[in-house]
Amino acid sequence: MASFEFEGQSVPFEDGDSVASALYRAGVCTLSRSLKYHRRRGIYCGTGDCPNCLLTVDGLPAVHACTTTCGEGMRVERPGGWPNADRDLMHVTDSLHRVMPVGFYYKTFIRPRFAWAVAERVIRRATGLGTLPRTTAAERQVVRHQHVEVLVIGAGIAGMEAARDAAAAGADSVLVCNEGPIGRGVAPGPTRDRLLELVSEVRSLESVTVLEDHTALGLYEGLHVPLAGDGVLVHVHPARVVVATGAAEEHGVFPGNDLPGVMLGRAAAALAGVHGVRPGDRAVVVVRTDEGLEHLRTLVDAGVEVVATAVSAELADRLPEGVGEVVLDGEVHEARGGASLRSVVLRRDGRGKRFDCDVLVLSLGFAPRDGLARMALPSEAVSVVGDAALRPDVTGACGHEGTVCLCEDVSMHDLEQAWDEGYRNAEILKRYTTTTMGPCQGAMCGRALSCFAAERTGAADAAPVNDVPRTTARPPTRPVTLETLAAGVHEIVDKRTSLHDVHVTAGARLDRSGGWLRPFSYGDWREEYRAVRERVSLMDVGTLGKFTIAGPDADALVDRVFPCRTDDLPVGRTRYVLTLDEAGYVMDDGLLARTGAGEWFLTSTSGGAGRTDARLRNFADRFDLEVHLLDRTAQWGAINVTGPHSRDLLARLTDDPVTVPYPGFADITVAGVPCRAIRSGFTGELAFELHHPRRRGPELWSALADTGREWDMRPHGLDALELLRLEKGHI
């Protein structure tokens, strides 16, 4: 039998098992310890909505055990707990509730000043969802773009119907499901039958692309929806988005609501109906939804003894046989137990009755997974369908005690305390108590928080349900790895000069600089520096921005753009110019050369070429100037010949005079290549920038390098240039 490794032990699993179901079968009921008070937590939602089953799988922390399929040889560990999650001495914090109230770290450890430094270290160790893998070899993830008419997020019944309707209307669509295969984990029953029927229908449609195991992270301007898949980040650019993320089952708030053994209907039904694991021997079930009746039947069929069922009156006549004592309109007053659930008190009309049981199954209602829906601006391009469009019912009872936020360990008591301290609406209660800010992003606690705020402010009575404000939703909707966020970063397009191969052959260390791949050193940067200072050296400066400005208004444009005088510059001369923004900050610098009447040549820095181009064109447009602007950055290469012997070197290779004035330029032919030689000063030595047609770069370089041997020439990279520039006083 296949097995995986769980904290040093081998746990067998069956085909189709999730990590959580295999552990449950093996008798592991405590799947994690809560963030702050180290309370035991077991399977709860079963649908990847709650934080209870976040385990470390193969070194990756915060993996939902309930939606992760078992694999042979997987390594699974529980984070948190000391020495381990089963016997956790840090559980003592639960009884220190009084000294660690909500926001205690804002109020304590203030003096003496070293107290916080110490406390922070302790708190960091005691909390958290596990440790990040220490290996640096993160797996590279690729980026893919997809343009499509309709993107349907969520492959439930509503989502698949939307994809089908889109296909019927002739639109191609992408249907994305955050797990796979679609319908996995849904217990047998009418819902599953309908799902599977739709799955086969949708799969047969050619215009529907089904993406399983992809999670939509957010809804961005554009429209643009990033989907995180296994090793891939898909940027979808749809014309329309259908949000069909469905709803999670409602989180019940009552004392003991987070005991292992208390679980939502879908989790219990999946254990019993899909994985063949009985969630418990004696169950108390609360049914308030049609779906809950399906779950109840699944439990009864699996042979779970149901000792009591609390059911809402309108569903009572559809109850199956053998569901124990029926409590009409009963609600859970309290769940009791130690390491796991032992009994439940059901209450009706103010009278409670205790039932001994080891599992409590809750189907209380639905909390829409509306994170994405709440990110969308009201627009025709985004529609929300199915359960995701439900408005959470915040008018009902909020619960009087118990854990509200499972992720951040916030109890009803904490909310009340925050309220008393003056945090009196949902948004600031959220910020102060961190409710809804955990991995589940409010899937469990969002309704309870809104409900609490509504009840306290009286909004529940005064305003219609729809007006009760929900807290703002922001991306990402689901936890996402840093690798995913960094996907595609290594795919930057590196611009290369025509001399790239020459540098590679010379053994240069190339790296990115200003969007270009440039040589930093050819081996010994000190020797390169000396070559510039004492002899002669070459540098590839083809990366410089190069522009021709011409036309009737060219003089007016350069006069407008640059803060210095330009009208007195004679033909053949250059001037150092700054490009400033409206506030006077330096955006870029370069050399401006007057090349003729109404004709200019401008160089800019390698990284600032784009900014300079935009600035010139903006001025031409705003002042309505008639100019031609030609960006010759890619068209021309440039080699800086610098050092005391640079003029001697040029003289060997040209018949033209090399008495180029400073600051100025001359058009000369070097080694048969037509060049514009611009005198530059940034190395601090005699220097000529040879601007030439790009494709003739290698030819020019090798001629210069060959002739330069006479002076023991060696090229220099950016490392040597840094020192040269520093000594010149440039930064």
Next chain:
Amino acid sequence: MALEVPCPNCGLRPFTESTFGGEWRELDAASAEEDFARVYLPENPEGPQRERWFHAMGCKTWTTLTRDTRTNEVS
């Protein structure tokens, strides 16, 4: 919601091809105070705003348009 920039050369193009050039401002300021406001005090309106866009990943043309900052509707 989908923001498209009307380029005088290329027609309606996705905004990702363009860079934002700030609020449109009169360039000739009458006084130093006005000039200060032009540079440092953007209106930042909630509603229609005249603004500049540069088709940086396209034809490199500047354009002025009016966009509603709430809905991204370009008129």
